[in-house]
Amino acid sequence: MKISRRVASQRSDVAPFEAMETMREAAALEAAGRDIAHLEVGQPGEPAPKAALEAVRSALRDPLGYTVALGLAPLREGVADLYRARHGLVIDPSRIVATTGSSAGFQLAFIAAFNPGARIAMAEPGYPSYRQIASALGLTPVGLPVGPENRWTPTAAMLDAAAAEAPIDGVLIASPANPTGVAATRSELAALTGWCATNGAWFISDEIYHGLTYDEPAASALEFDNDAIIVSSFSKYFAMTGWRIGWMVLPEPLLRPIERLAQNLFICPPHVSQIAALAALSAEAALELEARREVYAANRDYLMRMLPELKLGGAAPCDGAFYLYFQLPDGAPNSKEWCAKLLHEAGVATTPGLDFDPRRGERTARISFAGSPEEVRKGAERIAAWAAKQDY
Amino acid sequence: MKISRRVASQRSDVAPFEAMETMREAAALEAAGRDIAHLEVGQPGEPAPKAALEAVRSALRDPLGYTVALGLAPLREGVADLYRARHGLVIDPSRIVATTGSSAGFQLAFIAAFNPGARIAMAEPGYPSYRQIASALGLTPVGLPVGPENRWTPTAAMLDAAAAEAPIDGVLIASPANPTGVAATRSELAALTGWCATNGAWFISDEIYHGLTYDEPAASALEFDNDAIIVSSFSKYFAMTGWRIGWMVLPEPLLRPIERLAQNLFICPPHVSQIAALAALSAEAALELEARREVYAANRDYLMRMLPELKLGGAAPCDGAFYLYFQLPDGAPNSKEWCAKLLHEAGVATTPGLDFDPRRGERTARISFAGSPEEVRKGAERIAAWAAKQDY
Numbered sequence: 001m002k003i004s005r006r007v008a009s010q011r012s013d014v015a016p017f018e019a020m021e022t023m024r025e026a027a028a029l030e031a032a033g034r035d036i037a038h039l040e041v042g043q044p045g046e047p048a049p050k051a052a053l054e055a056v057r058s059a060l061r062d063p064l065g066y067t068v069a070l071g072l073a074p075l076r077e078g079v080a081d082l083y084r085a086r087h088g089l090v091i092d093p094s095r096i097v098a099t100t101g102s103s104a105g106f107q108l109a110f111i112a113a114f115n116p117g118a119r120i121a122m123a124e125p126g127y128p129s130y131r132q133i134a135s136a137l138g139l140t141p142v143g144l145p146v147g148p149e150n151r152w153t154p155t156a157a158m159l160d161a162a163a164a165e166a167p168i169d170g171v172l173i174a175s176p177a178n179p180t181g182v183a184a185t186r187s188e189l190a191a192l193t194g195w196c197a198t199n200g201a202w203f204i205s206d207e208i209y210h211g212l213t214y215d216e217p218a219a220s221a222l223e224f225d226n227d228a229i230i231v232s233s234f235s236k237y238f239a240m241t242g243w244r245i246g247w248m249v250l251p252e253p254l255l256r257p258i259e260r261l262a263q264n265l266f267i268c269p270p271h272v273s274q275i276a277a278l279a280a281l282s283a284e285a286a287l288e289l290e291a292r293r294e295v296y297a298a299n300r301d302y303l304m305r306m307l308p309e310l311k312l313g314g315a316a317p318c319d320g321a322f323y324l325y326f327q328l329p330d331g332a333p334n335s336k337e338w339c340a341k342l343l344h345e346a347g348v349a350t351t352p353g354l355d356f357d358p359r360r361g362e363r364t365a366r367i368s369f370a371g372s373p374e375e376v377r378k379g380a381e382r383i384a385a386w387a388a389k390q391d392y
Numbered sequence: 393m394k395i396s397r398r399v400a401s402q403r404s405d406v407a408p409f410e411a412m413e414t415m416r417e418a419a420a421l422e423a424a425g426r427d428i429a430h431l432e433v434g435q436p437g438e439p440a441p442k443a444a445l446e447a448v449r450s451a452l453r454d455p456l457g458y459t460v461a462l463g464l465a466p467l468r469e470g471v472a473d474l475y476r477a478r479h480g481l482v483i484d485p486s487r488i489v490a491t492t493g494s495s496a497g498f499q500l501a502f503i504a505a506f507n508p509g510a511r512i513a514m515a516e517p518g519y520p521s522y523r524q525i526a527s528a529l530g531l532t533p534v535g536l537p538v539g540p541e542n543r544w545t546p547t548a549a550m551l552d553a554a555a556a557e558a559p560i561d562g563v564l565i566a567s568p569a570n571p572t573g574v575a576a577t578r579s580e581l582a583a584l585t586g587w588c589a590t591n592g593a594w595f596i597s598d599e600i601y602h603g604l605t606y607d608e609p610a611a612s613a614l615e616f617d618n619d620a621i622i623v624s625s626f627s628k629y630f631a632m633t634g635w636r637i638g639w640m641v642l643p644e645p646l647l648r649p650i651e652r653l654a655q656n657l658f659i660c661p662p663h664v665s666q667i668a669a670l671a672a673l674s675a676e677a678a679l680e681l682e683a684r685r686e687v688y689a690a691n692r693d694y695l696m697r698m699l700p701e702l703k704l705g706g707a708a709p710c711d712g713a714f715y716l717y718f719q720l721p722d723g724a725p726n727s728k729e730w731c732a733k734l735l736h737e738a739g740v741a742t743t744p745g746l747d748f749d750p751r752r753g754e755r756t757a758r759i760s761f762a763g764s765p766e767e768v769r770k771g772a773e774r775i776a777a778w779a780a781k782q783d784y
Binding site for chain 1: 398400401402404405406407408412415416419436437438445449454456460461492493496499505510524530559592593594634636645646649651652653659662664665
């Protein structure tokens with residue numbers, strides 16, 4: 001008998017998603033009877049809007065079979081309308097693709113736009129799955145370290161520097177960003193999309209936190225680059241995380257490749273979620289969702305006021321999304337240990353910065369304020385009481 | 393300005409899934425007012441079982457957020473119970489992973505078990521997305537031409553021959569198979585899993601048509617190889633295609649790699665679909681689903697009797713699933729043209745064999761009898777009337 005080659009592949013050796021690991025650990029503590037304040041995942045405290053749930057109830061009367069791979073036509077038209085309303089852009093619905101969450105969007109974009117070995121530049125800190133999906137698909141993530149000195153946003157100069165080492169094939173920017181909440185300004189977006197056009201690199205714009213801004217609305221990369229690849233989702237603003245439904249806006253050269261890939265890799269996004277998403281785009285849902293944005297805004301203001309008591313400093317400006325990304329106090333243990341102690345000793349789940357920044361995340365952590373005001377207040381009060389007892 | 397590298401990747405150059413293309417074309421004809429008999433996709437005519445829909449209605453009262461990546465614990469336990477009931481196997485629920493349909497299962501299996509360039513042997517004809525997913529993920533599908541002479545099932549001798557050219561890293565077998573409906577016998581499965589164990593290759597068993605057999609129940613690869621990778625789904629027997637929910641049973645070495653990959657690539661399967669799937673495993677649902685199997689069996693018998701009138705020959709033995717795979721008559725045009733003519737002239741959607749067999753599929757096509765008896769009868773009568781007018 002030969003030596004077995006039945007081992008896991010090298011490319012499956014991706015890092016775990018710590019936010020999910022924390023969620024699992026928190027669930028285990030809860031199963032053992034502990035009360036946990038959940039400030040770890042970007043999980044809106046409220047369910048999908050009422051209109052979406054009502055649409056699902058009605059749809060259960062009909063068989064919910066496969067849909068075409070790109071999604072139901074009215075949903076694609078509804079998303080096109082959203083771009084007209086939010087950005088004044090007229091997008092042909094044929095360029096819009098419904099996806100099984102933004103997760104499927106990133107997979108499709110990475111496979112369709114890049115050959116193995118391609119280098120994709122992205123902010124560090126950033127959403128951890130960008131790196132892991134890229135690695136699993138044979139791409140090379142190139143981290144662009146951002147911080148307060150550049151408003152946590154990559155610059156064209158950073159891209160020049162990265163490209164001097166080896167060509168950059170794609171640039172992936174989230175605005176508003178996870179974990180920092182920072183939204184790129186119009187001039188920053190123009191500079192970054194311009195760099196990509198000049199250098200023949202794809203621009204991938206993660207716009208899943210659009211709609212969740214607290215000052216001015218976020219700009220879409222499509223306002224600056226008609227060939228940008230947009231990845232977005234109903235998870236955050238529309239509060240539909242568990243429904244796994246999102247969308248892409250595609251440049252013409254990727255339309256057919258992504259249709260073929262979607263047919264084979266996903267068949268179609270969940271039919272029931274497409275129906276829910278369509279109703280979530282209604283005017284009725286908009287009223288409900290805007291009221292929720294006010295709740296996030298109040299959570300954000302509350303946390304900002306609490307920062308000194310929480311003994312957390314160096315927080316990134318939170319223009320949007322529902323995250324607070326901060327420095328741990330001097331003398332505190334590293335972030336994984338700090339988060340574990342906070343979970344076990346104070347019953348508050350947060351996410352260690354290592355998820356977002358493999359190089360500097362030992363000194364940072366993320367709080368999500370997507371939950372209810374009660375949950376956020378409970379968590380913050382527990383952190384404050386616990387922080388007061390630490391000897392640093 | 394440099395020459396733009398903004399083009400689709402080489403690996404995105406996968407073939408379209410013709411069954412989906414036909415579905416799209418049929419939908420266009422329907423939009424133009426034509427009545428179409430749908431015999432093209434494996435789409436059960438009935439919706440998810442009543443218990444599943446009732447569970448969804450109740451669940452809409454609670455927020456449906458992310459679940460842990462591997463799925464809800466009761467669902468994983470319920471699937472473990474299914475293996476006890478169907479196969480007398482005791483599987484630890486920790487080895488069971490809920491997935492976003494079997495599509496996600498194949499992606500996870502391929503990425504976790506194989507490095508780029510790995511050679512995966514599979515039956516030809518076979519489910520077309522195997523090849524396309526494998527190609528998109530940098531793997532090399534190795535087709536094993538099967539036919540009546542080997543009961544449409546690969547043999548160890550074929551694997552020896554394929555391995556003589558270059559090592560085979562994995563073998564993927566569906567039983568019952570799409571498009572042929574052939575179920576591997578226990579001795580065939582034992583021989584194939586044995587070959588993999590001896591040669592250190594992973595055995596991937598697509599068991600999504602389990603439950604849908606018309607003579608004896610299908611055996612699971614787990615009865616012969618505890619390290620087989622099982623990919624299955626609620627789409628077919630449980631009639632939940634559009635819900636995009638399935639499962640895997642994993643060997644120990646792949647548990648953590650696949651958990652990490654699932655966290656990053658999918659976050660979690662749709663929460664609402666997990667709830668529906670759990671209820672679909674209930675005793676109440678089983679009664680309903682067994683009654684439906686009787687309907688498929690009647691559809692199958694009806695089509696078998698109609699074969700001479702349909703002028704279709706060389707049909708594969710249909711032990712299970714809900715497909716009839718047959719030879720086109722001598723003198724008929726190639727399968728893509730034949731299916732297009734049948735769709736446009738007779739209003740019957742079928743799938744050309746090229747989807748399943750790139751080398752010999754010009755002379756074959758597939759009929760799905762997953763629909764209602766009325767749909768199947770309408771389609772068959774139209775084919776018979778149309779066939780009588782053809783000059784071959």
